[in-house]
Amino acid sequence: MFFVYFYYTGVTYTTPYLKGALGASATLVLLIGTIRTYGITLFSGPVFGAIASKVGSPSRVITVGSVLAAVVLLGFVFLPQKPAIAVLAAVLVIFLGFVANGVFGIVSGQLTEGKVPLEVFGTASGLLSVVGFLPDTFSSTWFGKLMDQKGNAAYDDIFIILAISALIAGAIAVVLLWYVKKHKADEPLDEAVADAGIVEA
Numbered sequence: 001m002f003f004v005y006f007y008y009t010g011v012t013y014t015t016p017y018l019k020g021a022l023g024a025s026a027t028l029v030l031l032i033g034t035i036r037t038y039g040i041t042l043f044s045g046p047v048f049g050a051i052a053s054k055v056g057s058p059s060r061v062i063t064v065g066s067v068l069a070a071v072v073l074l075g076f077v078f079l080p081q082k083p084a085i086a087v088l089a090a091v092l093v094i095f096l097g098f099v100a101n102g103v104f105g106i107v108s109g110q111l112t113e114g115k116v117p118l119e120v121f122g123t124a125s126g127l128l129s130v131v132g133f134l135p136d137t138f139s140s141t142w143f144g145k146l147m148d149q150k151g152n153a154a155y156d157d158i159f160i161i162l163a164i165s166a167l168i169a170g171a172i173a174v175v176l177l178w179y180v181k182k183h184k185a186d187e188p189l190d191e192a193v194a195d196a197g198i199v200e201a
Contacts, residue, residue: 001107001132003169004062007069008104009135010162011036013143013155014093017076021152024086032090036097048102058109059173059180065103066170072096073163077156103169107132114176115183 015033018024048065052058072092079085108128116124146154 001110001128002134003165003172004066004103004107005132006135006139006165007066007073007162007169008100009139010143010158010165011093011097011100013158013162014076014089014096017155018086018089018093021081021155022086022089023083024090028086028090032093035094040094040097040101044098044102045105048106052106052109057177057180058106058113059176062103062107062110062173063170063177065099066166066173069096069099069103070163070166070170072099073159073166076159077163081152110173110176113180115180 015029015036018032019026019029048061052061055061072095075092076089079089108125111121111124111128143154143158146157150157
């Protein structure tokens, strides 16, 4: 949740990137901002939720989505900062916003996927919120300082940091998949032990 939320909120820096670094028109920037805020948000969550239900694993979708987000973020680093590239960048911004919003919409589903016991589910949800939203306490200050120091050149650093965050989020989702698979593998043995009335020492 921490790393997903980090790059999910960091996507907002693509708007000033379009205007400041690429020199996109105010009309294009306003259009992209509106689509990302009022269009993508309405559809990405349900779409990713449906995909996660069909796949049967939020973590699988989070892994793929986070890797895609990392690729796009790194793509911004290598795009030339010229007005001619603004339209292509705008399309990538919309796609990135769709993916980031979608992944964020299903990330809490990992609590259920990880089979958190009901007796501690409330506590786990509370910890998820406290730890997950911690990027709000430092990301704006960090990125703002980078922009004060480097100007438009700071966007490369910001996008690299966000890409690393996305890759870590994907890696942790893979770890959860491994844990769930291991847990399922242990279940038959646990049931057999219980059926036999054997109590472990």
